[in-house]
Amino acid sequence: MSGNIQLLSDTLAAAKAEGRAALIAYLPAGFPTVDGGIEAIKAALEGGADVMEVGLPHSDPVLDGPVIQTADDIALRGGVKIAHVMRTVKEAHEATGKPILVMTYWNPIDRYGVERFTAELAEAGGAGCILPDLPVQEAALWREHAEKHGLATVFVVAPSSKDARLAQITAAGSGFVYAASLMGVTGTRESVGAQAQNLVERTRATGTDLPVCVGLGVSDAAQAAEVAGFADGVIVGSAFVKRMLDAPDDAAGVEAVRALAGDLAKGVRGQA
Amino acid sequence: MPSEFFIPDPEGHVPSPEGYFGAFGGKFIPEALVAAVDEVAVEYDKAKHDPEFARELDDLLLNYTGRPSALTEVPRFAEHAGGARVFLKREDLNHTGSHKINNVLGQALLTKRMGKTRVIAETGAGQHGVATATACALFGLECTIYMGEIDTRRQALNVARMRMLGAEVVAVKSGSRTLKDAINEAFRDWVANVDHTHYLFGTVAGPHPFPAMVRDFHRVIGVEARRQLLERAGRLPDAAIACVGGGSNAIGLFHAFIPDEGVRLIGCEPAGHGVETGEHAATLTAGEPGILHGSRSYVLQDEEGQITEPYSISAGLDYPGIGPEHSYLKDSGRGEYRAVTDDAAMQALRLLSRTEGIIPAIESAHALAGALEVGRELGPDGLIVVNLSGRGDKDMDTAARYFGLYDTDAEVAADAADTAEIEGDAK
Numbered sequence: 001m002s003g004n005i006q007l008l009s010d011t012l013a014a015a016k017a018e019g020r021a022a023l024i025a026y027l028p029a030g031f032p033t034v035d036g037g038i039e040a041i042k043a044a045l046e047g048g049a050d051v052m053e054v055g056l057p058h059s060d061p062v063l064d065g066p067v068i069q070t071a072d073d074i075a076l077r078g079g080v081k082i083a084h085v086m087r088t089v090k091e092a093h094e095a096t097g098k099p100i101l102v103m104t105y106w107n108p109i110d111r112y113g114v115e116r117f118t119a120e121l122a123e124a125g126g127a128g129c130i131l132p133d134l135p136v137q138e139a140a141l142w143r144e145h146a147e148k149h150g151l152a153t154v155f156v157v158a159p160s161s162k163d164a165r166l167a168q169i170t171a172a173g174s175g176f177v178y179a180a181s182l183m184g185v186t187g188t189r190e191s192v193g194a195q196a197q198n199l200v201e202r203t204r205a206t207g208t209d210l211p212v213c214v215g216l217g218v219s220d221a222a223q224a225a226e227v228a229g230f231a232d233g234v235i236v237g238s239a240f241v242k243r244m245l246d247a248p249d250d251a252a253g254v255e256a257v258r259a260l261a262g263d264l265a266k267g268v269r270g271q272a
Numbered sequence: 273m274p275s276e277f278f279i280p281d282p283e284g285h286v287p288s289p290e291g292y293f294g295a296f297g298g299k300f301i302p303e304a305l306v307a308a309v310d311e312v313a314v315e316y317d318k319a320k321h322d323p324e325f326a327r328e329l330d331d332l333l334l335n336y337t338g339r340p341s342a343l344t345e346v347p348r349f350a351e352h353a354g355g356a357r358v359f360l361k362r363e364d365l366n367h368t369g370s371h372k373i374n375n376v377l378g379q380a381l382l383t384k385r386m387g388k389t390r391v392i393a394e395t396g397a398g399q400h401g402v403a404t405a406t407a408c409a410l411f412g413l414e415c416t417i418y419m420g421e422i423d424t425r426r427q428a429l430n431v432a433r434m435r436m437l438g439a440e441v442v443a444v445k446s447g448s449r450t451l452k453d454a455i456n457e458a459f460r461d462w463v464a465n466v467d468h469t470h471y472l473f474g475t476v477a478g479p480h481p482f483p484a485m486v487r488d489f490h491r492v493i494g495v496e497a498r499r500q501l502l503e504r505a506g507r508l509p510d511a512a513i514a515c516v517g518g519g520s521n522a523i524g525l526f527h528a529f530i531p532d533e534g535v536r537l538i539g540c541e542p543a544g545h546g547v548e549t550g551e552h553a554a555t556l557t558a559g560e561p562g563i564l565h566g567s568r569s570y571v572l573q574d575e576e577g578q579i580t581e582p583y584s585i586s587a588g589l590d591y592p593g594i595g596p597e598h599s600y601l602k603d604s605g606r607g608e609y610r611a612v613t614d615d616a617a618m619q620a621l622r623l624l625s626r627t628e629g630i631i632p633a634i635e636s637a638h639a640l641a642g643a644l645e646v647g648r649e650l651g652p653d654g655l656i657v658v659n660l661s662g663r664g665d666k667d668m669d670t671a672a673r674y675f676g677l678y679d680t681d682a683e684v685a686a687d688a689a690d691t692a693e694i695e696g697d698a699k
Contacts, residue, residue, distance in 0.1 A: 107564065
């Protein structure tokens with residue numbers, strides 16, 4: 001069975017055809033529990049997210065701020081395994097028909113086996129992976145297997161990326177390009193600076209056909225609207241996780257996620 | 273004039289352009305750090321070939337660090353090591369009390385060359401943190417040190433030293449609250465502040481070029497020891513022994529001996545409560561290849577690539593990874609790695625203190641315990657050099673609790689039993 005890279009591309013193209021940015025939401029698998037996480041992810045998609053990134057919790061999330069670190073800890077203490085991540089992808093996709101990506105550090109895939117991981121992710125209906133600590137020059141093996149299984153390889157670009165490097169990354173990636181809005185780890189920020197727009201413009205200047213989506217720091221509809229003004233997609237993670245952490249119980253957390261997705265969906269349509 | 277102390281680029285063991293020693297190494301870093309890590313590689317390469325850089329670093333190593341460090345023969349200790357001759361390379365006598373200053377001064381000069389004004393570093397035992405804080409005071413650089421919360425407690429003296437030197441010390445409360453987590457937090461800081469900040473990495477791990485660069489700065493240890501041994505003993509040693517956490521003092525000692533096929537290179541990993549208990553940090557003994565902190569090397573991990581929590585009584589060795597060049601030495605068979613328990617290390621610490629009047633760091637005591645074993649294997653004709661990588665002042669609280677040395681502890685009175693225990697364990 002082939003993965004859903006085409007569904008991802010079609011979804012992003014459809015948003016563009018509507019004259020808006022896509023909303024891409026992130027939540028880790030297994031948080032607060034495997035089933036609770038699936039409910040929250042479905043709520044984000046039903047609430048208005050176009051695409052979901054499912055996080056594979058890691059013991060050493062070097063690129064994540066305290067909010068996602070806390071969620072990863074809860075998930076790992078709860079015993080989340082790669083099999084649970086695959087089940088989360090499968091159930092979220094089957095329930096909503098929307099494209100689901102996995103976001104993970106590289107070591108879990110390296111250890112699990114690239115062929116085994118890509119085959120299982122495609123089988124689960126996944127659309128691809130975002131691999132924030134796998135740089136393009138180390139990605140040949142991954143890309144070979146991802147391509148074989150119809151999975152997107154979403155690379156991250158950063159404000160510090162030089163133009164030649166942007167060209168190399170956009171040439172190697174598929175699905176979309178993840179533009180980090182700022183230099184730093186995940187987490188909500190007061191503002192998403194002008195360097196995000198500059199990075200989007202520099203990325204497009206490579207001549208790539210890939211949509212350029214902006215993540216890191218976006219937390220509310222007004223910020224989403226601002227980013228939607230210059231990017232093809234808006235990625236929101238920590239703000240969703242924070243709603244879950246702050247909720248009095250799991251059911252309230254799921255509803256808070258649904259409500260935030262609704263707000264952000266208005267934002268990406270310029271209705272903030 | 274050739275540089276006396278800064279001696280990079282040895283024969284062989286130069287990593288590939290991508291930073292690989294065989295199958296190990298590389299650069300597994302987020303895109304945000306790629307430009308900065310590349311800049312370090314380019315600047316280091318320039319510095320390495322710049323006589324002015326070597327002159328400045330040599331001057332510091334001679335007049336500030338106090339190189340060359342002494343080589344001390346320890347015959348009373350060696351009586352417990354099968355009668356083999358044992359020499360200690362006295363990195364504990366360097367300014368700041370460990371080998372760490374060799375690398376720190378090199379990278380601090382590099383920081384200045386890159387025009388950066390702030391330095392961050394991780395530390396386990398506090399030795400690298402103290403050395404870094406020292407260099408930052410000397411060069412007028414802003415300094416932040418990340419240290420696991422557990423380590424800030426067991427190495428409280430070094431926390432005070434770093435603060436005295438003007439550094440900010442951040443106690444890291446995530447994960448296992450030890451060295452691994454301090455490195456995670458330092459990486460998070462670096463990603464956010466990389467435009468004006470250099471991450472002064474303290475061991476021979478991390479992304480290329482750190483493993484090769486940090487090794488080059490420590491090569492002086494083995495180069496000196498080799499020369500001193502030839503002068504004093506008239507021959508090369510049978511074994512060069514060092515403790516390994518990340519592996520910087522070990523690679524520093526080993527490197528000059530790699531071409532000498534008759535010299536066994538023996539790294540002593542922390543076995544904690546025993547490798548079989550699962551409470552250890554013996555990465556090469558019990559780990560599998562994986563990616564941690566920017567390079568491929570042996571890693572303590574589970575079957576799904578989650579890093580497992582390490583344990584050692586020694587904060588400086590309490591790390592689930594190891595430098596890629598050590599993984600290469602292990603797999604090629606050139607290096608031998610054995611695991612030493614907390615108890616064996618503590619006994620060796622006390623033995624050296626009482627037989628030679630030298631109190632070693634608990635880290636270095638793992639190498640001493642290894643030397644006792646290897647000496648007995650070699651017998652009276654054996655010749656061993658051990659890297660005494662650091663002094664033990666910082667560990668006195670841990671040691672006093674372990675042996676019951678405080679006045680409030682009744683066991684301190686039972687000195688006779690204490691002595692008997694040393695003799696019994698060591699022989």
